[in-house]
Amino acid sequence: AQTVTQSQPEMSVQEAETVTLSCTYDTSENNYYLFWYKQPPSRQMILVIRQEAYKQQNATENRFSVNFQKAAKSFSLKISDSQLGDTAMYFCAFMKPPSGNTPLVFGKGTRLSVIA
Amino acid sequence: EAGVVQSPRYKIIEKKQPVAFWCNPISGHNTLYWYLQNLGQGPELLIRYENEEAVDDSQLPKDRFSAERLKGVDSTLKIQPAELGDSAVYLCASSLGGPSYNEQFFGPGTRLTVL
Numbered sequence: 001a002q003t004v005t006q007s008q009p010e011m012s013v014q015e016a017e018t019v020t021l022s023c024t025y026d027t028s029e030n031n032y033y034l035f036w037y038k039q040p041p042s043r044q045m046i047l048v049i050r051q052e053a054y055k056q057q058n059a060t061e062n063r064f065s066v067n068f069q070k071a072a073k074s075f076s077l078k079i080s081d082s083q084l085g086d087t088a089m090y091f092c093a094f095m096k097p098p099s100g101n102t103p104l105v106f107g108k109g110t111r112l113s114v115i116a
Numbered sequence: 117e118a119g120v121v122q123s124p125r126y127k128i129i130e131k132k133q134p135v136a137f138w139c140n141p142i143s144g145h146n147t148l149y150w151y152l153q154n155l156g157q158g159p160e161l162l163i164r165y166e167n168e169e170a171v172d173d174s175q176l177p178k179d180r181f182s183a184e185r186l187k188g189v190d191s192t193l194k195i196q197p198a199e200l201g202d203s204a205v206y207l208c209a210s211s212l213g214g215p216s217y218n219e220q221f222f223g224p225g226t227r228l229t230v231l
Contacts, residue, residue, distance in 0.1 A: 091158050093158070103149055
């Protein structure tokens with residue numbers, strides 16, 4: 001079974017600064033997807049960024065980028081130029097190769113606070 | 117386009133009472149998921165539907181939980197009887213389905229408090 005570990009329960013960052021959230025995972029699969037989801041307080045979960053394991057290039061989405069280290073099974077999220085609206089729970093998630101849309105396996109999350 | 121709709125948003129009940137949650141997925145999404153999110157934890161899958169068929173319900177506690185997705189559109193998750201430990205957020209998500217990757221879109225969730 002796949003497991004996802006987020007070792008930082010809480011983090012804070014000053015507005016406009018850069019922060020990195022850590023995630024490690026365990027799987028015997030060679031091909032899979034990794035995700036970072038954002039869950040703002042009392043609001044629904046949204047996808048931040050997706051990485052396909054067979055792609056060596058790290059995914060980027062505007063201020064969000066990942067550092068994907070397949071051999072180390074590490075998948076960190078870097079948020080640049082942090083904004084107050086980035087305050088949220090961030091979940092790292094794993095998905096086996098899609099076959100009828102397999103479910104996501106989530107970590108426990110990191111609560112990020114952006115401070116003005 | 118409307119997102120995934122869930123109701124109610126909040127529910128408070130006494131233990132041993134029944135409770136039901138409703139989910140309407142994004143139009144055209146064949147795959148529907150129910151996840152359980154305990155306080156301070158990430159979501160965990162309860163059940164997944166492909167159209168009206170439950171294709172993955174291994175994590176659903178079938179002694180007290182039941183779910184249905186009649187006509188392959190909206191879905192209902194029921195707990196009877198509720199226990200104190202069922203207090204959590206119940207998330208519904210949907211995706212297009214099919215053999216390739218499709219993004220899962222989440223609803224706002226139903227926060228259940230069992231007293």
